Amino acid sequence: MTTAPLPPLGFLAVEVSIHRPPGDPFNPSTWPFPLIHTLVPGSSEAQIVTSTTYPPAFIERFVSAGKELAAKGCIGIITSCGFLALAQRELASKLPIPIATSALVQIPSICAFLGSEAIVGVLTYDEERLGVAHLEALGVDAGRVRIKGMPKGGHLRRVIQEGEKYDEIRMEQEMIDAVGELLEKVTGSGDKLGAIVLECTQMPPYAGAIQRRVGVPVYDVYTMGMWFYSGLVRRKPVQWEI
Incomplete structure (x- = not known):
């Protein structure tokens, strides 16, 4: 060795x-x-x-x-x-x-891991900006993906854009709430959520809490x-x- x-x-x-x-x-x-x-x-x-x-x-x-x-x-x-x-x-x-x-480079493999009917949810910093162009750049079928962003006036956005003091408790709860909304978005349309990918590099510290909320595999820049x-x-x- x-x-x-x-x-x-x-x-x-x-x-x-x-x-x-x-x-x-x-x-x-x-x-x-x-x-x-x-x-x-x-x-x-x-x-x-x-x-x-x-x-x-x-x-x-x-x-x-x-x-x-x-x-x-x-x-x-x-x-x-x-x-x-x-x-x-x-x-x-x-x-x-x-x-x-x-972290999004993992999505093609994640899609292969799951049944063809399963959706990959992406939790992102900004859902208005992350879209088809980013998925196509990685050869991802956008039809297999649903995207949910963090709130515009939320803690994560203010920390990055305005230098607001970082609060781990607020950050975790904001991500749990957002991924819950993503789960509702997927299941509400009659689809099955197969996995979550966390786009933002500030999200991995909260991956465990996110997984406990949605109960599916969670991937991020750390797993990548x-x-x-x-x-x-x-x-x-x-x-x-x-």
Whole structure:
């Protein structure tokens, strides 16, 4: 069994400065392997969320930052905003190491896990902005997906947009309420909810509470990052040793 240090995962951080508890992918304690951050200049929340296409200069800033991470020894890259699914194909084609831009990249596999009649619910930061373009960028059948966003005047939106003081109790309850509305949206139309994907990188700390509310599998950037890294670095598990 090898005891060499694990190589780092790279993290492309957008220009949002908020509290990031364990479970948030920006927090190094979230992961059982090293994490290296780099900030992508000119990557504001407003530009990432409101765009349906990204200009070449925007993409090139992410490519440049990603190449810096590769030069530092990172073996793969994730990002701090699920809306960057829109740039998945372009960034993957331009970077020298693999990149997984969003928790949403898991949806094709999740659809394969479930029966054809099951719906994948997506809880997102902004349902008015997350839509068909993001799903199509990942080869997702939009008919299998229902999207529910966090409230416009809610705590999560105010924390990110206005710098409101982070309150974990309020944040958890807001997400539980929102996923409950998503469940009602799906079942109310006669469909079956098969799984939930949490788009926003601030949501994983509350995944357990969300799952207790809806009772289905819940995926997020943490589940994506763990699976992603597990293929980047293969080591023989200790329980396999004879």
